[in-house]
Amino acid sequence: MTSVEVLRPELTIVMAADKVTAEPGETVAYTVTVTNTGETPYTGAAFTNSLSGVLPDAIYNNDAATDIGAVDFASPLLSWSGDLAMGAVATITYSVTVRDPDPGDKFMTNRVVSTTLGNTCPAGSADSRCVAAVTVLVPALTLAMSTDVATVVAGAKVVYTVTVTNTGQVPYVGASFTDSLAGILDDATYGNDATATTGEVQFTAPTLTWTGDLAVGAGATITYSVTAVNPSGGDATLVGALTSGTRGSTCPVGGGDPRCATSVTVIAQSIVLADLTEDFTLTGVPDSTVRGDGAVTMTVITNSPTGYNVTVRATAPELTAPGIAATIPVSALKVRESGTSTFQQMSSTVPVSVHEQDTASAPAGDPLSTDYEVDIPFVPSGTYSVTLDYIASTQ
Structure with missing residues (x-):
């Protein structure tokens, strides 16, 4: 009887990547180990490693090396061949760098295939050791800038809000943006009031800068204000510009x-004194005091954010009558805002304030009125008159 011992060839191939996830710009190192686990030596063992599932997302670094045999790359195939004694192990290494930005499908599938007898990675093999999969995590930093108004009256405040949100798949360390106020400060002054819910914000004219760390899904809110100057000294438009060099930024x-x-439009301040009573008459006898409530009415229309005031001044120091030599001093005429209690003497040199407020008027205007009182001295009967100038001004 003759017996023949059959020696079993076996070539165990294992592919591995040094990470399972990677970010754009990172390097992924691959290692393929080829081990003769069989009972016979190998002459010309070989495998091919197609990078067709890797190169859309990464760049081959042309650094393949092996400690046994020879390795070659002809895109997209990396090939190895070598002789292996029983128990011998060949280690093949190379790397790729993930494209930044990554134009691929963000999933790098790397497969090794061999036609060598007894290998563990023949075509169509389901052995997980023949495949290395790396998911490319996408960084995304979403920024948005807004204002509380679309138009602002000169002298009023505009509040700016910038939101920064990590909408990607990787945390950020040192994310940042710059907000140029160059198109704002020609018509406004910075309020020196920037705050951030997280991170740090600084202002060095004309640029506001924010820097901070953001976990996945986390966000920061930055606010600050400017006040439109009066009058506007620039193009009457506040133009804000947000930029970020952080990877994955939307700006x-x-x-x-x-x-x-x-963009916020600056509107000039305006004020109109309308519907002013043309004239009024106070009638009485000498040595009496005569009052006329609501003697003068008017409407003030202004968009001034800091309000306005109304004054009145006599144009002459005396009330005079045609053909009468006697006069009445203008100080005998007194005025007050309707609804108040104290009269003030009129003057031809000092305007008398009859209304003041620190807000703009109602859209249709503020109706106002003034009361007058006159102390009539012993003068001949007649019609004594003086012209009164009402002035409404913003403040």
């Missing part, structure tokens, strides 16, 4: 996202 330099800019 890169030269980007066109409308959320990265704001």
Whole structure:
């Protein structure tokens, strides 16, 4: 009887990556180990490693090395061949760098295939050791800039809000943005009041800068204000511009996202004194005091955010009558705002304030009235008159 011992060839191939997730710009190192686990030596063992599932997302670094045999790369195939004694192990290494930004499908599938007898990675193999999968995590930093108003009256405040949100798959360390106020400060003054819910915010004219760390899903809110100058010294438009060099930012330099800019129109202050009573008459006998409540009425219309005041002044020091030599001193005429209690003497040199407030008028205007009182001295009968100038001004 003759017996023949059959020696079993076995080539165990294992592919591995040094990470299961990677970010754009990172390097992924691959290692393929080829081990002769069989009972016979190998001459010309080989495998091919197609990078067709990797290269859309990454760049081959041309650094393949092996300690046994020879390795070669002809895109997209990396090939190895070598002789292996029983128990011998060949280690093949190379790396790729994830593209930044990554234009691929964000999933790098790397597979090794061999036609060598007894290998563990033949075509169509379901052995997980023949495949290395790396998911590319996408960084995304979403920024948005807004204002509390679309138009502002000169002298009023505009509040700016910038939101920064990590909408990607990786945490950020040292995310940042710059907010140029160059298009704002020609018509406004910075309020020196910037705050951030997280991170740090600084202002060095004309730029506001924020820096902070953001976990996945986390966000920061930055607020500050400016006050439109009166009168506007620039183009009467407050133009804000937000940029960020942080990877995955929605506001890169030269980007066109409308959320990265704001525009507020500055409206000039205006004030109108309308419907002013043309004249009024106080009638009485000498040595008497005569009052006329609501003698003069008017409407003040202004958009001044800091309010307005109304004054009245006589144009002459005396009330005179045609053909009568006697006069009445203008100080005998007194005025007060209707609804108040104290009369003030009229003057031809010092305006008398009859209304003051620190807010704008109602859209249709504020109706106002003034009461007058006159102390009539012993003068001949007649019609004594003086012209009164009412002036409404913003403040």
